[in-house]
Amino acid sequence: MENVDYIIVGDGYAGLFFAHQLIKNKKSFVLFSEGKKSASQVSAGIINPVVLKKFTTFWKAQEQIDFLKNALGEIESYTGKNYLIEDPIHRVFHDENEQNLWLKKSKNEDLQYFLNDDFKHLEIVNNPFNTGKVNQSARLDVNNFFADLFTYFAHHSHLIKEKFDYSQLNTIESIYKNISYKNILFCEGMGVKDNPFFSDIAVIPNKGHHIKVRLSKPIPENITIKKKHFLFPTHNGLFFYGGTYDREQLHHHIDDSAVEQLVKGLSEVYPYDFEVAEVNFGFRPTVKDRRPIIGRHHQNKNLYVFNGLGARGILNGCYFSRSLFEFIENDIPLDEEIDLKRFM
Missing domain, CATH: 3.30.9.10 (D-Amino Acid Oxidase, subunit A, domain 2)
Structure with a gap:
């Protein structure tokens, strides 16, 4: 019988960033990956603190950007690579009204560090009204991020390349097949709809x-x-x-x-x-309220869910992995805005 602190089910941003919290805090774990490419693995990898339709920002944007950069530095310490591509976003303006709105919003306290008011004209592409640069925007090197972390997990016996079988889970004795676990985390994206413990979450x-x-x-x-x-x-x-x-x-x-x-x-x-x-x-x-869904199962107290990351999977997955870890290990309450309980 193998004993681990955690079983992670799911191989997208939620699963990998939570696994990083476990590595950092010297917790033992195995991660189940079916080997199919998840939505995370085919994502653009955009890191963006601005909603580019309305030129607004979102909850904890600066904290999430700062936390991600720090976490990627920590991950580099054991993979040997930095996956942050610091190529900023240049938003092509549709007309002068958008230019004026950008300038107006750039004076707002919550946007002044993100919206650059020095417009640029780009060669090759159509941009008759120029472009606005989003400060602190970047991209993740998605392919290498996943490839290298899976290689690291496999080398350290963390990776199990098979579909998780819910029927083999004994929640009374906290055993899955030949693995005894303290906690199990489900971060399966839309695969959660097949999960008998969390299929009703509002994703x-x-x-x-x-x-x-x-x-x-x-x-x-x-x-x-x-x-x-x-x-x-x-x-x-x-x-x-x-x-x-x-x-x-x-x-x-x-x-x-x-x-x-x-x-x-x-x-x-x-x-x-x-x-x-x-x-x-x-x-x-x-999720309707654009917040992740994180929490503990109402009956099985060592079963957890981490889902609903939406289009900001990198920022949400990285930042809230720590919130979930602190909730499980140190009983620090989750923010009400992300807690699974808000739907009950």
């Missing part, structure tokens, strides 16, 4: 597509361009463009209408030829 699937394209003319380097969607360089000479938001078409295959939307959007900002090389999609677990 709503939001399907997102993105395309990877070959551009006939390279765009400016070391930035991320945003108009309708995000455009930036990725691996193998390809560029990422996406992603869409869809709460209606929830089948598990590519929507042609979403691809058309992306091709049209890219054509508006990039006036040269391009070729679509790849199409991906995933299901973000979103």
